[in-house]
Amino acid sequence: MKLGRLNHIGVVTPSIPDSIDHWRDVMGATSICEPFDLPAQGVKVCFVDTPADGPTNGTQIELIEPLGEDSPIHGFLAKNPLGGQHHICFEVPDIHSAKSEFEAMGKRVLGEPRIGAHGTLIFFVHPKDMGGMLTEIMETPKDH
Ligand SMILES: CC[C@H](C(=O)O)C(=O)SCCNC(=O)CCNC(=O)[C@H](O)C(C)(C)COP(=O)(O)OP(=O)(O)OC[C@H]1O[C@@H](n2cnc3c(N)ncnc32)[C@H](O)[C@@H]1OP(=O)(O)O
Ligand SMILES: [Co+2]
Numbered sequence: 001m002k003l004g005r006l007n008h009i010g011v012v013t014p015s016i017p018d019s020i021d022h023w024r025d026v027m028g029a030t031s032i033c034e035p036f037d038l039p040a041q042g043v044k045v046c047f048v049d050t051p052a053d054g055p056t057n058g059t060q061i062e063l064i065e066p067l068g069e070d071s072p073i074h075g076f077l078a079k080n081p082l083g084g085q086h087h088i089c090f091e092v093p094d095i096h097s098a099k100s101e102f103e104a105m106g107k108r109v110l111g112e113p114r115i116g117a118h119g120t121l122i123f124f125v126h127p128k129d130m131g132g133m134l135t136e137i138m139e140t141p142k143d144h
Contacts, residue, residue, distance in 0.1 A: 001101050003090065007118070007138050008047070008060035010087035012073050012080065016046045016065045019083075023048045023061065035063075038117055042071035045117045062089070062117065087124070089136035095121040098137050113139075 013019040016035050023029040031049035038045055044065040052058035064086065066073050076086055092098040095113045102109050108126035116122035120139040127134040 001098070001105075004093075004140070005091045006059050007089045007091045008062040009085065010062045010064055010089065010134075010136065011083065012076050012086040013063050013065055013083040014077060014081065016044055016063050019063045020046060020048075023063075029061075035065075036117075037067055039067060040114070041116070043067050043073065043117075047117075087134040087136050089122075089138050091138055091140040093140055095123065095137065095139040099123055102137070 011019070020032055020035075024032060029048045029050075033047040033049075035044055035046040037043075044067045046063040048061040048063060050059050050061070064073060066077060073086065077083060099109050099113060102125050107129040110124040110126060113121040113123045116136070116138055118138060118141055120141050122136055122138045125135045125137065
């Protein structure tokens with residue numbers, strides 16, 4: 001595996017509007033996208049961009065709120081009513097070879113690669129196999 005770009009940090013929230021107020025008024029975020037629904041993934045999503053200057057060349061806070069009864073983040077919110085850090089997402093050049101690499105290392109890949117919030121294929125690796133950190137792997141968007 002070759003560590004790729006940190007694409008985003010996933011942050012669960014009970015209320016995207018309240019979190020937008022926080023990231024704008026407390027944290028000074030200036031680039032906050034329109035929230036959008038991802039019914040196939042059971043979440044409402046809102047991207048908060050971090051500044052693009054400097055060595056980190058910008059990353060994102062991915063605000064996610066449960067959408068629908070079967071949302072995969074209901075359990076997390078039940079345990080953490082205020083929400084909080086949920087996952088971390090790294091980019092890879094090829095999602096299928098990355099999946100094979102994690103499986104070869106005995107890590108539990110959760111489901112098949114599917115289209116994520118950035119419009120490219122993603123998968124998750126179980127937090128218990130990743131030092132307690134739910135890890136999302138995302139294929140680098142072609143326009144990057
Ligand atoms: C895809 C759209 C968007 C994008 O970027 O493109 C997103 O990122 S959407 C993000 C939301 N979707 C997902 O998270 C899908 C993958 N997640 C899952 O399949 C589940 O959340 C899972 C399996 C990680 C956890 O399932 P569940 O919430 O039902 O909890 P369990 O009690 O089964 O969890 C077992 C064990 O893991 C601990 N846990 C759960 N969530 C996390 C977490 N986010 N970080 C760290 N640890 C986590 C949980 O506390 C349990 O530990 P235990 O010691 O056994 O109590
Ligand atoms: Co994500």
